[in-house]
Amino acid sequence: MATPEEHAAHNAEAEQRILSDVKEHGFHVALFNGDGYSxxxxxxxxxYKTYGYPELICFGFGLDLLHSVLWEGKRLLDKQPKPDLGVGYPDFLQDFDMRFVIVDPTRYQDYFGYAAWFYDSWDFPALQTV
Structure with a gap:
């Protein structure tokens, strides 16, 4: 188990990377390995800050594919900033079809910790890619 100092150093490093990526790319992709349970x-x-788009979240793939899905989601939002939540997007990424679902803000605390740090608030929109 990490010591409080190790945890603080990890957070500081992650926060610096987030700020750097947002400055360079307009956003950061936070990736989390499964733990056998989650x-x-x-x-x-x-x-949201850079483009006015909702933040995106995706579950259940390998980290490389998760990263690609979120970048493609951003590209889709570039073309259609207000996506139609009632339709899917065929061939979203190679042979994957995808749709967006609104994330219930009561679930943000379970997953969006670094986003809340970045915004200094839980007040931002989010969509899940499924």
Missing amino acids: PSFAYTIGL
Whole structure:
């Protein structure tokens, strides 16, 4: 188990990377490995601040695919900033079809910790890619 000092150093490093990526790319993709109980997942940080888009979250793939899904989600939002939540997007990424689902803000605390740090608030929109 990490010591409080190790945990603080990890957070400081992660926060610096988030700020750097948002400055350079407009957003950051936070990636989290599954732990045998919870699946791997990833979410964006900065889409709302930089572009006015909802943050995106995705679950259950390998980290490389999660990263690609969120980048493609951002590209889709570039073309359609207000996606139609009632339709899917065929061939979203190679042979994957995808749709967006609104994330219930009561669930943000379970997954969006670094986004809340970035915004200094839980007040940002989020969509899950499924």
